[in-house]
Amino acid sequence: MSALPSVCLIGAGSSGITVAKGLKERGIPFDCFDKSDRIGGNWVFGNKNGMSAAYETLHINTSRERMEYSDYPMPKSYPDFPHHSHIAEYFDDYVDHFGLREHIRFQTCVRRASKAEDGTWLVELDTGEQCSYDALAVANGHHWDARWPEPAFPGSFDGVEMHAHDFRDGSIFEGKRVLVLGMGNSAMDIVAEASIWGEKAFLAARRGAYVLPKYVLGRPVDQYPADPRLPWAVRQKFLQALVKFSVGDIENYGLPKPDHRMGEAHPTLSDSVLSRLAHGEITVKPNIEALEGDSVRLRQDEAVRRSYLGY
Numbered sequence: 001m002s003a004l005p006s007v008c009l010i011g012a013g014s015s016g017i018t019v020a021k022g023l024k025e026r027g028i029p030f031d032c033f034d035k036s037d038r039i040g041g042n043w044v045f046g047n048k049n050g051m052s053a054a055y056e057t058l059h060i061n062t063s064r065e066r067m068e069y070s071d072y073p074m075p076k077s078y079p080d081f082p083h084h085s086h087i088a089e090y091f092d093d094y095v096d097h098f099g100l101r102e103h104i105r106f107q108t109c110v111r112r113a114s115k116a117e118d119g120t121w122l123v124e125l126d127t128g129e130q131c132s133y134d135a136l137a138v139a140n141g142h143h144w145d146a147r148w149p150e151p152a153f154p155g156s157f158d159g160v161e162m163h164a165h166d167f168r169d170g171s172i173f174e175g176k177r178v179l180v181l182g183m184g185n186s187a188m189d190i191v192a193e194a195s196i197w198g199e200k201a202f203l204a205a206r207r208g209a210y211v212l213p214k215y216v217l218g219r220p221v222d223q224y225p226a227d228p229r230l231p232w233a234v235r236q237k238f239l240q241a242l243v244k245f246s247v248g249d250i251e252n253y254g255l256p257k258p259d260h261r262m263g264e265a266h267p268t269l270s271d272s273v274l275s276r277l278a279h280g281e282i283t284v285k286p287n288i289e290a291l292e293g294d295s296v297r298l299r300q301d302e303a304v305r306r307s308y309l310g311y
Helices: 016-025 086-095 187-195 232-246 274-278 300-304
Strands: 007-010 030-035 110-115 119-124 132-133 135-138 154-155 177-181 200-204 282-285 288-295 295-298
Touching: 007 110, 007 132, 016 030, 110 282, 177 187, 187 200, 187 232, 187 274, 187 282, 187 295, 274 282
Parallel strands: 007 030, 007 135, 154 288, 177 200, 200 282
Antiparallel strands: 110 119, 119 132, 288 295
């Protein structure tokens, strides 16, 4: 038998550590490199490598049973939707349970990986070392790379302009008028925080999205059966009925009507934003058109106006 291939694994976050476990179980030699000083990647609040997008109040938006690894369940003492500190602790325990820590080199960055003519990989580390491997596995995630609107909005803004990646806690909004752009989970969490801390909170939406509560009939919404053997059209109708029953029409909250059917784009899970919208603590606005110093000009076309209640 030929020798097993050696593997370079980049990243010790939620994906990297499961790859490490699979390699170890099969006896495949590997080295794992991570820029941080600990396990967990994006789920380490205040990560030393500065790449985590976690904020103080962050909780997972998938339930405990959905997110846990099948071969290492999360503790039942965790809430249904654990805090980021629980998740970081869980990943740390996972690595020690399966004896993976000895394979991980922390505070080590892979500067470059290039494929040689013979198919092997030459890996250059920030220490100056160069190592050769038979295979390369990249598990460095994507939340560390802030994605701004493309093309950028015309004009400039005199106030604080920041990406959700740099948000840490709502106190930075104290006494301020805050506009949050987006309909994803982070945007909803942040605008809810802004409505508590700030003078006024606005939510600008480029397109509509379905916003689901985390619980329906006392049960985490992602734990309702979704048998893959059923045709997608049947499952989609079930999802639509579940949303209609639990939330009603999203337009009733002042949000724009989604331009797609349930399940055709990633839904947003948030209990807090629906409550804040219902109480008038958040004002919904259309997409940004331009930045104008100390103000923001919003889209004014008739089609947009018709899709927003009260605008």
